[in-house]
Amino acid sequence: MLYKGALFADLNRLGLASWQAPLEALLKQRMAPGTHGHLEQWQKIIERLPAADGNCVRPHPRAVEISGPHLADMAPDDLQDLLMGLTPWRKGPFRIQGIDIDTEWRSDLKWDRIRNSMTPLDGRTILDVGCGNGYYAYRMRAAGAGIVIGIDPTLLYVCQFAALRKISGIGSAYVLPLRLQDLPHSSAAFDTVFSMGVLYHQRDPHEHLAQLTRTLRDGGELVLETLILPGDQHDTLQPEKRYARMRNVWHLPTISALIEWLELAGLQRIRVVDITRTSSDEQRSTCWMPFESLAESLRPGDPETTIEGLPAPTRAVIICSR
Numbered sequence: 001m002l003y004k005g006a007l008f009a010d011l012n013r014l015g016l017a018s019w020q021a022p023l024e025a026l027l028k029q030r031m032a033p034g035t036h037g038h039l040e041q042w043q044k045i046i047e048r049l050p051a052a053d054g055n056c057v058r059p060h061p062r063a064v065e066i067s068g069p070h071l072a073d074m075a076p077d078d079l080q081d082l083l084m085g086l087t088p089w090r091k092g093p094f095r096i097q098g099i100d101i102d103t104e105w106r107s108d109l110k111w112d113r114i115r116n117s118m119t120p121l122d123g124r125t126i127l128d129v130g131c132g133n134g135y136y137a138y139r140m141r142a143a144g145a146g147i148v149i150g151i152d153p154t155l156l157y158v159c160q161f162a163a164l165r166k167i168s169g170i171g172s173a174y175v176l177p178l179r180l181q182d183l184p185h186s187s188a189a190f191d192t193v194f195s196m197g198v199l200y201h202q203r204d205p206h207e208h209l210a211q212l213t214r215t216l217r218d219g220g221e222l223v224l225e226t227l228i229l230p231g232d233q234h235d236t237l238q239p240e241k242r243y244a245r246m247r248n249v250w251h252l253p254t255i256s257a258l259i260e261w262l263e264l265a266g267l268q269r270i271r272v273v274d275i276t277r278t279s280s281d282e283q284r285s286t287c288w289m290p291f292e293s294l295a296e297s298l299r300p301g302d303p304e305t306t307i308e309g310l311p312a313p314t315r316a317v318i319i320c321s322r
């Protein structure tokens with residue numbers, strides 16, 4: 001069982017003791033042998049990594065840095081091979097006992113765009129929906145957050161976090177193999193909820209926003225980061241097939257349309273804090289993510305247009321509250 005008692009003790013502290021029974025059943029089902037062809041191989045890698053004795057996360061401006069005697073005792077090539085066994089690494093960067101995991105995304109750039117605009121995280125309880133491998137959970141805990149619950153249905157990312165958690169000794173941070181719609185209904189417990197890079201993957205964006213709102217306590221804050229359609233008009237683009245090579249992008253609203261969606265979900269004090277076109281400095285292939293990336297999704301010589309002829313990926317950060 002993922003996380004054993006620590007997770008349920010923290011959920012108890014959040015007043016979410018009623019989650020224990022449904023979550024135990026869901027976690028058991030999602031992590032059952034055979035749910036993914038590579039799960040056993042990833043679990044063996046996690047078993048072979050040494051456990052930290054205490055917190056081994058070091059301050060670093062950009063990367064999540066983890067080091068300590070348990071890692072220094074390993075041959076660097078063995079440590080690198082184990083970490084490479086968990087590729088592709090999309091979100092990061094991480095620096096593990098001097099080994100730089102240069103991930104597809106410079107996630108620190110997104111963090112820099114949001115961190116000064118949200119209510120400071122000191123002592124707050126966090127839900128990070130679509131959290132990937134938990135890179136931001138480390139940044140949130142370093143910024144003073146109390147308990148961080150991340151959820152993401154992609155098992156590789158759940159395993160990457162399990163590996164990082166074991167070698168780092170980070171406390172009160174979790175990545176659970178769940179979708180937002182799996183969470184038990186009684187969940188209005190979180191001070192800050194993040195949904196970053198998730199809304200455009202939802203067939204029903206209104207339902208996603210309504211579910212996010214239900215997880216917030218009264219007055220709690222939503223940090224939403226999503227792809228938008230640039231421009232001042234009130235419009236939504238629904239890509240017919242692919243968008244920037246992605247098959248599962250359903251809606252790109254303009255800022256005006258997105259604000260209306262948020263109002264319909266009952267959110268207030270809506271602030272657009274950043275709009276940035278994604279660059280190949282932020283998203284690119286690396287040896288830790290050797291597949292195609294942003295460069296192959298844009299028209300050659302035209303960084304403003306995708307290979308499908310649509311506006312190139314532009315992301316907005318919006319902060320609002322319940």
Ligand SMILES: C[S@@+](CC[C@H](N)C(=O)[O-])C[C@H]1O[C@@H](n2cnc3c(N)ncnc32)[C@H](O)[C@@H]1O
Nearest residue numbers: 129130131132152153154179180196197198201
């Ligand atoms: C583009 S990634 C964004 C990761 C991270 N939040 C970031 O901003 O870098 C989207 C993630 O959302 C996850 N996801 C998609 N639908 C979801 C849902 N309904 N509930 C929770 N996570 C979801 C995917 O597995 C994927 O890891």
